[in-house]
Amino acid sequence: MMTGRILLIEDDPGIRKFLRVALEAQGFVLExxxxxxxxxxxxxxxxxxLVVLDLGLPDMDGKAVIARIREWSDVPILILSVRQAEEEKVAALDAGANDYVVKPFGIAELLARVRALLRTSGSGTVPEPQIVRGDLRIDLARHEVTLAEEPIKLTRKEFDLLALLARNAGRIVTHRQLLADVWGPAHEHDLQYLRVFVGRLRAKxxxxxxxxxxxxNEPGVGYRFLD
Incomplete structure (x- = not known):
């Protein structure tokens, strides 16, 4: 019997109860x-x-949840949703989901999809969602930064820029890559914009x-987060 820890993100208590019984009967630990x-x-x-995720959550769309988790983790994500439109499925998969099951669903099919994702992912362990360099701590999941245990207030773009550099610690990240990944392809040549944000980060x-x-600073090339 395959085992593992599954996180169910679902606002319907009836579905949560149904899946809890079915998954725990198969030996899974359910969060x-x-x-x-x-x-x-x-x-x-x-x-x-494994994460089993409903798209229609009360506080944010499920695709936004996928995007947040994908900032720091490759854990398999199985979508469980009433949304049947092809564009919804494509959007969720493009956002980083691994599979998609439409409600109502058969439990046998769902369990088969779960087992397949766990086999494909190997251990399926989630990387530690924090980067620590000396007294600097970057919490990728909570979008929080502390320095010497004091919180550092960053804007969303400042955080995204710092996180991108930190995830590539020791490697040069080019100006173009930073601009494209943080601000979008239309800003690939806005070098002065990048310099302003790097200056803000350094000050904070x-x-x-x-x-x-x-x-x-790697002059003429990009920036490197020191490892």
Missing amino acids: EEASGKSGVARAATAHPD LGDDPSAPRFLL
């Missing part, structure tokens, strides 16, 4: 959340082997460009 925000947080702390992190602790 449950009824909202997108709490589901993302539980994904970061519970280290599930107390990072002296003449003796950097975190962000190193």
